[in-house]
Amino acid sequence: MAEPPRLETPEPSVQTPLLDLEVSHQPQEEEEKDTQLDQALQRLETFLCFFGFHQSSLLGFLLSWATFLLLGISVPVLILQVSDCSGCENYQIFNFELHAIVAQSCLAAVSLACTSHNLRKYGIREFLFVDRYHGHMLRFCKDYIDKIKGFFRLLLLWILPCFILKTVREVVRTTYVHHDSWWQTTSILLALILSWIYLTTISFSACVLFNLVCNLQVIHFDDYAKLLERDPNLSLFIKEHIRLRFYLSKISHGFRIYLLLVFLVVTASQFAFLFQTTGYRGTNTFINGGDLVVSSIVQVVGIYFCLHGAAKISHRAQGIASVACRWHALITCCSADAPQLRVSNSAGNLVASNPVGSIPLNFSESDLESLDSVEFTINTQFASYMSTYHKRQAFVMYLQSNPGGVTIFGWTVDRTLITTIFFIELSLVLFVLGKTMVL
Numbered sequence: 311m312a313e314p315p316r317l318e319t320p321e322p323s324v325q326t327p328l329l330d331l332e333v334s335h336q337p338q339e340e341e342e343k344d345t346q347l348d349q350a351l352q353r354l355e356t357f358l359c360f361f362g363f364h365q366s367s368l369l370g371f372l373l374s375w376a377t378f379l380l381l382g383i384s385v386p387v388l389i390l391q392v393s394d395c396s397g398c399e400n401y402q403i404f405n406f407e408l409h410a411i412v413a414q415s416c417l418a419a420v421s422l423a424c425t426s427h428n429l430r431k432y433g434i435r436e437f438l439f440v441d442r443y444h445g446h447m448l449r450f451c452k453d454y455i456d457k458i459k460g461f462f463r464l465l466l467l468w469i470l471p472c473f474i475l476k477t478v479r480e481v482v483r484t485t486y487v488h489h490d491s492w493w494q495t496t497s498i499l500l501a502l503i504l505s506w507i508y509l510t511t512i513s514f515s516a517c518v519l520f521n522l523v524c525n526l527q528v529i530h531f532d533d534y535a536k537l538l539e540r541d542p543n544l545s546l547f548i549k550e551h552i553r554l555r556f557y558l559s560k561i562s563h564g565f566r567i568y569l570l571l572v573f574l575v576v577t578a579s580q581f582a583f584l585f586q587t588t589g590y591r592g593t594n595t596f597i598n599g600g601d602l603v604v605s606s607i608v609q610v611v612g613i614y615f616c617l618h619g620a621a622k623i624s625h626r627a628q629g630i631a632s633v634a635c636r637w638h639a640l641i642t643c644c645s646a647d648a649p650q651l652r653v654s655n656s657a658g659n660l661v662a663s664n665p666v667g668s669i670p671l672n673f674s675e676s677d678l679e680s681l682d683s684v685e686f687t688i689n690t691q692f693a694s695y696m697s698t699y700h701k702r703q704a705f706v707m708y709l710q711s712n713p714g715g716v717t718i719f720g721w722t723v724d725r726t727l728i729t730t731i732f733f734i735e736l737s738l739v740l741f742v743l744g745k746t747m748v749l
Contacts, residue, residue, distance in 0.1 A: 347451050350458045355434045361512055365426040382418060386411045386505045389498050409586060410601035413579035417609060418509040420575055421516030424568035438526055439557055453529045461522045465514055468611055476506050479600035486597055510608055517612040520565055521619035530554060531626040535633045544705045555714045558627060562717045569616055569718055576609040580738035606739045613735055620723035624715030631709040638702045
């Protein structure tokens with residue numbers, strides 16, 4: 311007898327089976343959530359387009375880089391050339407400022423080129439993994455929107471104090487570098503600040519955007535750890551973990567060139583600032599070396615955003631194995647120590663009369679940090695005790711052998727690497743500050 315025709319079903323990768331359990335089936339609620347997320351993504355895309363990250367067309371590409379060359383490079387360099395007075399006492403101020411502009415322009419160029427390439431290749435939804443085919447948009451819609459709002463808050467939180475420091479430095483500079491008229495001095499002041507805001511916003515936006523991508527994936531890893539308490543089919547857990555590691559791999563491949571270039575540009579700039587300040591025979595003060603200070607702070611803050619986001623998601627990915635080990639141990643011990651076991655003829659399950667949820671769980675401070683205070687309520691019904699035990703053991707071994715995380719050509723960006731890189735950069739910056747922050 312011929313088999314009846316089968317309806318085609320979507321691929322498993324389109325939506326994860328584990329997370330289908332709690333997806334809302336109310337069309338009106340789903341449409342409302344989708345609209346809110348669309349609005350948040352539209353605001354983010356408009357912001358990125360305003361600063362030249364949206365280069366999907368040839369016109370957008372030319373306009374973006376023309377603006378960068380004009381406002382980010384030509385305007386400040388031209389001002390310094392007009393104000394240049396070789397042989398006068400203010401010459402060293404212009405020399406320091408030129409090096410700061412070169413360093414900041416290189417960092418902004420790397421940020422603009424790498425981020426615009428990824429946005430042009432994937433689009434904003436796939437780039438952030440919040441589209442219907444890569445993320446669980448409706449399930450985590452509120453979390454997505456909160457993280458996107460956090461992008462703007464974090465950007466403003468760090469640009470504002472740097473802007474105040476830069477403005478104070480430029481105002482102090484104008485009192486020592488005199489021009490022919492007050493309007494010329496004001497024009498130069500505004501042009502330099504406007505150019506600095508443009509370059510700094512580009513640099514910070516790329517770093518915070520990478521931090522946003524990592525934070526959005528942290529949502530899925532946190533939810534994955536909570537799903538262990540449901541005790542479903544372990545094969546679904548493995549498929550879900552493979553999917554999450556695949557997205558981490560895409561993030562690593564999409565950002566590894568950017569992260570590597572940012573590290574190289576910042577380190578080279580700090581060494582250049584170091585050699586320049588130590589090689590100057592005069593007195594380094596905030597007046598002549600203030601731009602080096604502001605540029606150093608901006609670079610280190612950008613490095614911090616990148617390293618923090620990458621290390622956070624790597625820590626979550628590696629912590630899944632610890633969660634699975636604890637889950638496996640609790641089920642195994644509580645099932646073996648149960649005083650009475652009864653066999654159900656209908657399902658053939660072993661049911662413990664002492665529920666696991668009644669056992670008090672004491673977590674240390676490190677456990678709370680890694681698990682975000684996840685409380686376990688474990689189902690103790692098993693199809694076959696030994697068979698289920700070996701399945702769980704294989705699952706735990708799989709997680710231990712595949713920790714995952716953001717990598718840069720094989721190097722996992724974890725807490726060890728973030729500590730090493732950050733303290734190298736911080737040491738260089740503190741040395742530059744010590745040489746320039748002199749009244």
